[in-house]
Amino acid sequence: MHQITLPMDDATVRSLTVGEPVLLSGVMVTGRDTVHKWLTETFIKKTRQPAGDDLKVYEAIKPLLKGSVIYHCGPVVAGLDSGNYRFVAAGPTTSIREEPFQGDVMRHFGIKGVIGKGGMGAKTLAACQEVPGVYLHAVGGAASLIAQTVVAVLGVYKLDFGVPEAMWVIQVKDFPVVVTMDAHGGSQHTVIEQQSRAILVELLSRP
Amino acid sequence: MQDLTEPILELVRLASTDLPPDVEHALREAVVREKPGSAARGALETILTNVEISRANSTPICQDTGTPIFYVRHPEGWSSRKLRSQIEGAVVQATQRAYLRPNSVDSLSGKNTGDNLGGDYFPTIHFEEAEGDTLTIDLMLKGGGCENVGAQYSLPYARGGEAPMQAGRDLAGVRKVMLDAVYQAQGQGCAPGILGVAIGGDRGSSYYASKEVLFRKLDDANPNPDLAALEERLTGEANQLGIGPMGFGGQTTVLGTRITSLNRLPASFFVSVSYMCWAYRRRRMVYKDGVVNYS
Numbered sequence: 001m002h003q004i005t006l007p008m009d010d011a012t013v014r015s016l017t018v019g020e021p022v023l024l025s026g027v028m029v030t031g032r033d034t035v036h037k038w039l040t041e042t043f044i045k046k047t048r049q050p051a052g053d054d055l056k057v058y059e060a061i062k063p064l065l066k067g068s069v070i071y072h073c074g075p076v077v078a079g080l081d082s083g084n085y086r087f088v089a090a091g092p093t094t095s096i097r098e099e100p101f102q103g104d105v106m107r108h109f110g111i112k113g114v115i116g117k118g119g120m121g122a123k124t125l126a127a128c129q130e131v132p133g134v135y136l137h138a139v140g141g142a143a144s145l146i147a148q149t150v151v152a153v154l155g156v157y158k159l160d161f162g163v164p165e166a167m168w169v170i171q172v173k174d175f176p177v178v179v180t181m182d183a184h185g186g187s188q189h190t191v192i193e194q195q196s197r198a199i200l201v202e203l204l205s206r207p
Numbered sequence: 208m209q210d211l212t213e214p215i216l217e218l219v220r221l222a223s224t225d226l227p228p229d230v231e232h233a234l235r236e237a238v239v240r241e242k243p244g245s246a247a248r249g250a251l252e253t254i255l256t257n258v259e260i261s262r263a264n265s266t267p268i269c270q271d272t273g274t275p276i277f278y279v280r281h282p283e284g285w286s287s288r289k290l291r292s293q294i295e296g297a298v299v300q301a302t303q304r305a306y307l308r309p310n311s312v313d314s315l316s317g318k319n320t321g322d323n324l325g326g327d328y329f330p331t332i333h334f335e336e337a338e339g340d341t342l343t344i345d346l347m348l349k350g351g352g353c354e355n356v357g358a359q360y361s362l363p364y365a366r367g368g369e370a371p372m373q374a375g376r377d378l379a380g381v382r383k384v385m386l387d388a389v390y391q392a393q394g395q396g397c398a399p400g401i402l403g404v405a406i407g408g409d410r411g412s413s414y415y416a417s418k419e420v421l422f423r424k425l426d427d428a429n430p431n432p433d434l435a436a437l438e439e440r441l442t443g444e445a446n447q448l449g450i451g452p453m454g455f456g457g458q459t460t461v462l463g464t465r466i467t468s469l470n471r472l473p474a475s476f477f478v479s480v481s482y483m484c485w486a487y488r489r490r491r492m493v494y495k496d497g498v499v500n501y502s
């Protein structure tokens with residue numbers, strides 16, 4: 001199986017095509033609904049002023065995200081009292097909710113991969129072709145298994161967003177994903193949607 | 208009155224970390240239907256390995272431990288106020304032990320309460336007094352990914368576009384909108400899913416019943432022969448759509464369909480579809496004569 005160590009270079013990203021299983025190792029950052037909205041409003045569209053530790057966090061996450069991946073995940077974390085964090089369950093959340101933000105976030109930070117589930121739309125696919133980047137599908141609900149690939153929690157930002165919405169910096173080893181959107185405009189999600197629509201139309205025509 | 212906080216905590220642990228046997232059986236039957244080496248087969252194999260790891264380590268099957276939905280049927284004389292406080296106590300402890308993720312978010316401020324409590328509906332608890340001396344608590348954990356792809360249709364329902372349809376007020380119309388709900392969900396609800404469907408009711412009772420019917424086991428036959436036939440047909444046809452596990456394509460899009468019906472107003476004909484992900488976490492606790500049993 002294709003093994004990739006993060007961060008990725010452009011040649012590696014472009015070598016990946018839809019349908020390919022990949023094992024990821026290295027450092028990545030989690031981020032989901034609140035994070036994408038916050039990043040977009042504060043640093044990309046700048047419709048709100050930075051407040052609190054916003055600028056400090058921004059400077060800290062920039063080098064972590066460049067060339068690496070953002071993981072749509074709201075984990076179950078042990079050790080919240082001691083600060084000795086450990087991921088207990090950490091599968092992907094549905095990615096399409098980040099569709100309004102994802103492409104711009106990828107361009108702004110140079111993010112080369114997005115891990116989630118369910119796939120994303122045309123705006124993200126366009127960003128995958130430009131940056132370049134890939135969408136990497138993890139198995140939804142496989143939370144205990146994926147948590148075992150998280151070998152260390154290196155830190156956390158924006159814990160005030162709540163445990164599921166915070167940015168967790170994690171080191172992973174052999175995190176299993178499948179490429180379902182590539183840097184060449186390929187999307188397995190578009191293909192499956194079109195095929196299933198044709199079958200739906202046929203089924204609806206039956207009595 | 209007996210303090211059931213500890214037994215309820217065990218109910219939550221079981222629900223979150225140990226998939227019910229009928230669901231695991233359906234997944235094991237599904238895996239052999241997929242082509243060896245395919246992404247669909249790989250996803251189902253990963254799912255089954257994850258189920259085993261979760262059971263062995265008492266860790267959540269899915270990190271989205273959902274809205275805890277409790278259905279309590281208690282004998283005469285039990286205090287629902289005290290039972291509520293015991294359930295809430297168990298939920299707080301389950302969160303501290305990482306059986307549950309802190310999932311209760313204030314919709315206005317965005318703040319997570321951190322302990323899975325919040326208002327009258329988190330956790331959601333339904334009480335009903337039952338005959339006899341047995342107390343039964345059913346618990347379902349339903350994550351947000353599958354909850355978001357649930358759908359409610361008001362029949363007659365018609366639309367044009369790329370998948371045009373006309374669904375009338377009969378079981379043929381019900382079948383059409385159910386198929387549409389599966390198509391619309393694609394892989395977003397963590398397919399292969401289980402469909403809980405309610406025909407009739409008002410908007411609120413219809414959705415409520417579509418969740419309640421998901422407490423029926425997958426191998427439990429529908430007493431109504433027309434609904435039993437529709438359940439079987441719908442599962443078969445949904446699997447022809449080829450969406451497959453996780454939307455990777457493949458033979459298994461739906462593991463089963465459970466349908467119930469409610470009386471409706473002459474003017475209304477709702478069909479509500481609650482999509483349950485493969486991580487179909489439901490467990491039952493029965494308390495009688497000081498003895499607790501789980502299933």
